[in-house]
Amino acid sequence: MLLITCPYCGERAESEFSYGGEAHIARPSDPEKASDADWADYLYLRTNTKGVYFERWLHAHGCRRWFNIARHTVSYEVLAVYEMGAPPPKLDTKSEV
Amino acid sequence: MPPSAPIKSRISGAFAESPFAKSGIPDRLGLGGFQSMAARYSIFSLIRNALAYHEDWPAAWRSPEPKPAYDVVIVGGGGHGLATAYYLAKELGVRNVAVIERGWLGGGNTGRNTTIVRSNYLWDESAALYEHAMKLWEGLSQDLNYNVMFSQRGVLSLAHSQHDLRAQSRQSNANRLGGIDSELLTPAQIKALVPVMDLRAGGRYPVLGGALQRRGGSARHDAVAWGYARGADALGVDIIQECPVTGFRIDNGRVQGVETAKGFIQAGKVGIAVAGHTSVMANLAGFRLPIISKPLQALVSEPVKPVLDTVIMSGAVHAYISQSDKGELVIGAGTDRYVGYGQRGSLPVSEDTLGAICELFPSFRRLRMMRLWGGIVDICPDASPIIGKTPVEGMYINCGWGTGGFKSTPGSGWVFAQTIAHDRPHDLNAPFSLDRFHTGYLIDEHGAAGVAH
Numbered sequence: 095m096l097l098i099t100c101p102y103c104g105e106r107a108e109s110e111f112s113y114g115g116e117a118h119i120a121r122p123s124d125p126e127k128a129s130d131a132d133w134a135d136y137l138y139l140r141t142n143t144k145g146v147y148f149e150r151w152l153h154a155h156g157c158r159r160w161f162n163i164a165r166h167t168v169s170y171e172v173l174a175v176y177e178m179g180a181p182p183p184k185l186d187t188k189s190e191v
Numbered sequence: 192m193p194p195s196a197p198i199k200s201r202i203s204g205a206f207a208e209s210p211f212a213k214s215g216i217p218d219r220l221g222l223g224g225f226q227s228m229a230a231r232y233s234i235f236s237l238i239r240n241a242l243a244y245h246e247d248w249p250a251a252w253r254s255p256e257p258k259p260a261y262d263v264v265i266v267g268g269g270g271h272g273l274a275t276a277y278y279l280a281k282e283l284g285v286r287n288v289a290v291i292e293r294g295w296l297g298g299g300n301t302g303r304n305t306t307i308v309r310s311n312y313l314w315d316e317s318a319a320l321y322e323h324a325m326k327l328w329e330g331l332s333q334d335l336n337y338n339v340m341f342s343q344r345g346v347l348s349l350a351h352s353q354h355d356l357r358a359q360s361r362q363s364n365a366n367r368l369g370g371i372d373s374e375l376l377t378p379a380q381i382k383a384l385v386p387v388m389d390l391r392a393g394g395r396y397p398v399l400g401g402a403l404q405r406r407g408g409s410a411r412h413d414a415v416a417w418g419y420a421r422g423a424d425a426l427g428v429d430i431i432q433e434c435p436v437t438g439f440r441i442d443n444g445r446v447q448g449v450e451t452a453k454g455f456i457q458a459g460k461v462g463i464a465v466a467g468h469t470s471v472m473a474n475l476a477g478f479r480l481p482i483i484s485k486p487l488q489a490l491v492s493e494p495v496k497p498v499l500d501t502v503i504m505s506g507a508v509h510a511y512i513s514q515s516d517k518g519e520l521v522i523g524a525g526t527d528r529y530v531g532y533g534q535r536g537s538l539p540v541s542e543d544t545l546g547a548i549c550e551l552f553p554s555f556r557r558l559r560m561m562r563l564w565g566g567i568v569d570i571c572p573d574a575s576p577i578i579g580k581t582p583v584e585g586m587y588i589n590c591g592w593g594t595g596g597f598k599s600t601p602g603s604g605w606v607f608a609q610t611i612a613h614d615r616p617h618d619l620n621a622p623f624s625l626d627r628f629h630t631g632y633l634i635d636e637h638g639a640a641g642v643a644h
Contacts, residue, residue, distance in 0.1 A: 095538050096529075109539045113528040115483070134628040138481035138572050142470035144532045167484075168532045189474050190532075191437055 099175050100153045101161050114150030116140050117162045118182060144168060144190045148182045230425060232336055251417060252424035257431050260457035261289045263611055264449055265464060266436050266472060268292025269301040270412070271589055271596065272464040273419035273430075274604020275611070277335075280426035282605075283612040288428045289458075290420075291451060293435035297416030300466045303534075303566030304597040305489050305511060305523040307502050309346045309407030311366045311373050312639040316622040317575060318369045323619055324602025325406060331601055337418030339410045340516065346407030347376070347384065349505040349551075350400040351392075358638055359402045366404075376401045387498050393550040396508055409502060409513055415600055439476045445584035446476070462587045462611050464603075467532065467567025469590035478582045480590070481572055481628050485526045486565035487594050488536025492558040494518030506638070508547035509540070520555065522548060526568060526594065536565040568593050573633035574640040578607055578620040587611050588625070595640055 096108035122128035122136055141147070147167050152160050164174040164185055174183045230249060240248055263279060265272045268290045279285040292298075308328055310321035332338050350356045359375065366373040378390050381401050390398040420430055431453065438450035439461070448457040463472050467484040494517050504511035509525035524544035527537045541563060549556045571577060571591035576599070578589045589607045592599060602619075609617040616624060627633060 107539075108537065116530075130629045130631075134481070135479075138628045139479040140470075140481065140483055141474075141479065142483050142530060143474075144468070144471050144484075147530055149529065165529075167530050170531065170533060189471055191435065191471060191475070 096170060096172070098151060098163065098172060100156060100159075101175050101177060102157045102159055103153060106153070106156060110153060110155040112152040112154040114152055114160065116142075117148040117150045143187060146173060146185045146187045148187075150178075251421040252430055254432065255429045257289060257291070257429065257434070257451070257453050257456050260448070261429070262287040262459045263462060264288075264456055264458035264460075265290045265462045266449065267299075267463065267465040268296045268416075268420070268430060268432060269299050269464065269466065270297065270415050270419065270600035271301075271466075271592075271603045271607070272462070273416055273423055274600055275462055275464060275589070275607045276428045276430075276604075277419045277423040277426070278605045278608035279612060280423055280428050283608055285608075285612055286427040288423075289431055289456065290423065290428060291431045291434045291436065291449070291456070293433070295432050296420050296430065297413055300566040300568065300596060301412055301416045301600075303489065303564055304412055305513065305521050306409040306412045306515075306597060307346060307407070307504070307511065307513065307523075308341070308410055308598040309404050309502075310371055310598070311346075311348075311362065311402070311404045311407070312636055313362050313365055314634050314636065315369060316634050317636050317639070318366065318371055320576075320602055320606070320619050320623070321599055322369075322371055323605065324599045327601035327605060328410065329406075331410075331415075331418070335418040335422045337414065337421060339414045339418050341408065341410040342516075343406050343408040344500055344502065344513075345384075345403055345405045346502040346504065347381065347401045347403045349381075349396075349398050349503065349507070350402075351396050351398065351505065351507045353399070355507055356400050359400065362639060363402045372404055372406050374403045374405070376403055385499065385501055385503065387554060388503070388551055389553050392547075393553075395550050396505070396547055398551075403501075407502065409515075410597075411516075412597060415597075419600075419604070436472065436475070439583075439586070441476065441583055444582075446586045458585075460585045460587065460611055460614075462589065462607060464589040464607065466590065466592065466596060467569050469569050469588060473581075473588070476581070476583050476586060480577070480588075480625070482569045482577075482591055483530055484532060484567050484569055485529065486531050486533060486536045487526045487568045488524045488541055488563065488565040490522050490524070490541060490560050490563040491515070492520040492522070492555070492560055495520070495558065498554075503551075505547065505551070506640075508544070508551075510544045510547045510551070512548060512552070519561070520558065526570070532567055534565050534567060536563070568596070570594070572628070574636045575634040576603070576623055577625050578603065579610060579616045579624040580614075581625065593640060 310325040363373040440447040502513040511523040570593040577591040606620040
């Protein structure tokens with residue numbers, strides 16, 4: 095069970111949250127010009143890092159607000175919590191092997 | 192019997208004309224010319240070894256140091272990788288092959304799944320692929336000369352709502368049109384088949400019906416890895432354990448070999464079958480995949496007398512359960528909701544599953560659970576696998592099996608071997624290429640995959 099610190103409500107159990115997947119994936123800025131490969135990249139391709147990963151969470155059974163976290167996907171340690179729209183913190187995101 | 196029992200039944204000299212003596216294959220069994228005879232399991236080898244107090248069973252495969260170069264290197268010594276090497280050597284004559292594994296054989300998802308085998312997928316593409324695997328399962332123990340304990344005890348999927356019933360009826364009819372056996376059962380028929388189940392399920396998960404694939408069942412997961420390893424090894428494949436891959440050498444877009452903990456190994460072609468770690472390998476090779484990796488967990492109870500002779504699964508409550516030959520109840524739970532490589536599941540997920548199991552099987556409430564573990568599954572957006580070429584020439588992937596890779600092990604290895612040998616996909620796996628995410632031709636099997644992702 096993860097304990098996640100909602101930036102608005104404080105520390106809560108993981109069962110209060112929904113997962114929104116990888117953060118900072120930008121929709122193609124000019125959809126008319128985006129190729130099939132661009133759309134595939136946006137819709138489906140994911141970094142899926144073994145290591146530090148930026149991801150979106152929703153406090154579904156709480157304040158119902160979205161936010162980002164940086165979490166290590168092996169130790170599951172939450173390294174940073176930050177608001178939507180904020181840039182990701184500077185962390186080493188190199189994948190472990 | 193004391194370990195130093197003097198009776199030996201070794202027949203020496205009688206088989207000096209072993210094919211191994213001339214082939215240059217090292218005498219891995221330490222039995223000289225006797226090995227080709229000893230290597231085959233039969234009632235006679237059992238009796239012979241019983242007379243020798245089971246002290247002379249030969250090793251089932253060698254553990255060689257890697258050669259400098261191979262025609263094909265398979266990364267990943269689980270069921271899929273070993274099956275690929277086996278079919279490359281056996282059916283396609285590609286024998287200069289190495290399987291490299293970071294840990295031990297079958298120590299990943301091959302040894303962590305709940306051993307269920309079935310082929311009742313919804314779409315024609317998937318049904319053909321999984322049914323091909325099912326047909327190979329049906330002759331696998333004989334083909335490998337290794338008992339994989341394949342037991343076609345039937346797999347029953349439960350419906351708990353009107354919607355479940357409709358979805359099940361659609362899938363069952365699609366299966367029957369495609370030539371795959373499937374029967375829709377009424378609650379009364381289910382009660383007759385599985386008396387221990389409470390169809391009211393506490394009022395919370397009422398059983399309104401079910402779909403049964405009688406040819407489905409289970410197999411011994413470790414034996415599948417070991418049987419393929421032994422079969423591949425006998426055909427000359429080198430199996431190299433405790434050898435993690437640390438990088439790929441790629442020149443002009445073509446793979447040259449793999450960097451490993453045991454040094455560089457040159458390879459004409461590289462096949463990747465590493466399940467949950469596929470994105471890590473792709474990252475080393477410089478491309479991205481539509482995969483996310485999550486723990487899927489399972490647990491087993493203490494062993495009890497025979498009580499459940501069918502595999503029961505319920506996609507709606509994320510639970511599946513069967514009884515092993517040892518008497519343990521093997522229970523599969525859902526996946527964690529978030530990316531994880533931790534090989535352990537989140538407690539709320541197993542709690543939900545056990546809650547549902549206890550409602551469906553009230554008499555299981557007092558059973559103690561012995562072990563709980565997780566495996567990292569590689570999930571595609573459409574819950575179907577990716578088997579085919581990659582952006583790197585000479586490099587092939589077999590991944591995205593998600594929560595259902597074990598059942599497909601023989602078929603997966605078979606089509607992957609074909610793909611690697613011919614540098615193009617076989618008809619069976621052509622629809623499962625990586626570029627379906629560009630064309631949009633997804634094969635959505637979330638319903639048939641059985642576990643909510």
